[in-house]
Amino acid sequence: MQLVLLALLSLPTLAFAQVSDPTPLQFRDAAEETRFHDLTSELRCVKCQNQSLADSNAQIAHDLRREVLELMHEGRSDAEIKRYLVERYGEFVLYRPQVEGRTWLLWFGPALLLLVGAVVLARILKRRGGTALPDDDGQEW
Known part of the structure; x- marks a missing residue:
């Protein structure tokens, strides 16, 4: 009886076995x-x-x-x-x-994304360039 039970319990593992x-x-x-x-x-x-x-x-x-x-x-x-x-x-x-028409984005997408990010960063820095930081009043927070 125990042998039959053991055999039945091993069936699910055999289902996942790969024959090579x-x-x-x-x-x-x-x-x-x-x-x-x-x-x-x-x-x-x-x-x-x-x-x-x-x-x-x-x-x-x-x-x-x-x-x-x-x-x-x-x-x-x-x-x-x-x-x-x-x-x-x-x-x-x-x-x-x-490298062909349908894989251009794969090959050149990262460089394009980096270029767009650099342009956005440059515009943000250019806009902020006119505002100066407030003077330090010497207080510690």
Whole structure:
């Protein structure tokens, strides 16, 4: 009876278990391995969002690393692999999105915001420039 109860209690934890392929990635040579690690460090995990594909332990990251290696074995270039992943997951998968019309705000927005802030600050300081501070009457508060 206790064994049945223990088995029933373990069922919810099994529902969250992830099945992963236990076989390690097979590289043809050290150059391919270096290229793979460089490429996966430039790609973002679509689940974790703040981790690279190389650093993430999410199941989808494992799957995407295998897919990247398969694409490399097919002879695709890094640009082709990135384009393929962008088509599937959007620009979000790239840590450094391409500079194009729809990403201008992403690339130049911070500088534009800083410039607008500097103009506003300069106007405020210019308006206050005419008023002098009152003389110190020597009292302590």
